[in-house]
Amino acid sequence: MIPVDSSEIRATGHWVEFEGRLYPAVELDSEFYVRWFGDHPPGGGWRLQHHDSELAERPPGYAKVVSAKDVTRFVRLDTEATWEGRRFDVMGFDAQGYVFLAADVPREIALALVAGKHSWEMFDRSSVSGRVPVSDLTDVSQ
Numbered sequence: 001m002i003p004v005d006s007s008e009i010r011a012t013g014h015w016v017e018f019e020g021r022l023y024p025a026v027e028l029d030s031e032f033y034v035r036w037f038g039d040h041p042p043g044g045g046w047r048l049q050h051h052d053s054e055l056a057e058r059p060p061g062y063a064k065v066v067s068a069k070d071v072t073r074f075v076r077l078d079t080e081a082t083w084e085g086r087r088f089d090v091m092g093f094d095a096q097g098y099v100f101l102a103a104d105v106p107r108e109i110a111l112a113l114v115a116g117k118h119s120w121e122m123f124d125r126s127s128v129s130g131r132v133p134v135s136d137l138t139d140v141s142q
Contacts, residue, residue: 009140011092012079015132017072019043025074032071036062081137090140091129098136102129 004080016025016032023034030088036046039060046062072073081101086109088101105113113120120130 008129009081009093010077010079010136010142011100012077012089015075015077016066016071017075018066020072022075025072028065030068031065032068032074033063033065050099064130077141077142079098079140079142081141082139083132083136094131097134100129100131102127104128134135 012024012025013123014025014027015022016034017023018032018034019042023036026033027034034044035049037060041062041064043066047064049063050063063089080087081090081099082088083101086103088103090102093099097128104127107126110122110126113128113130114122116131118130120128122128
């Protein structure tokens with residue numbers, strides 16, 4: 001998953017600002033584990049996380065641990081968008097221009113989504129997650 005697509009929509013989750021950029025992050029006591037997806041991460045100290053033939057269509061992922069004292073701000077983003085008239089949480093992006101969405105919906109809608117043309121999964125009676133073209137989203141809010 002790519003947490004930021006070309007239009008700068010950021011996925012739901014924890015983010016930190018470090019050296020003037022926002023990165024998806026996990027808090028580790030007095031440090032943050034930050035990630036970068038794409039070629040040539042800014043600055044030094046990044047460790048390559050993945051890039052093999054199985055993931056060739058995805059840009060490489062990098063990670064580094066930064067001190068909390070070097071973080072300008074820590075934020076929790078809740079990003080939502082409308083797809084086919086329904087609100088969904090935006091969970092991430094892939095390199096092919098798709099967005100990963102999740103929501104709790106009525107069971108009959110969940111079953112219809114799973115049976116539809118996009119790749120949707122139902123993981124309990126009414127919770128769904130799926131992958132749809134990012135160009136199909138409207139009303140994005142963060």
